[in-house]
Amino acid sequence: MSITDARPRIGELAKRVARTRDHILLTSNDIPAAVLVNPEELAELQERVVVAELRAARAEGAILPGVPSAEVRARLGL
Known part of the structure; x- marks a missing residue:
């Protein structure tokens, strides 16, 4: 449209x-x-992005296992 x-x-x-x-x-x-x-769907999509970026960062050794999600989001600027 x-x-x-x-x-x-x-x-x-x-x-x-x-x-x-x-x-x-x-x-x-x-x-x-x-x-x-939909804002709820956007939040879900953003959460998926955070998880995917966390997995990628862990695979590269950038983030250690057990980092609180609030810290991960802060590092990713979310």
């Missing part, structure tokens, strides 16, 4: 995304520009 078409409907679209977990791709000149995504 173009940003221009979404602009007058942004409240409706945001409620739909929050309720259904649909994703809405916003485009500018037919080029993907942004995605509306």
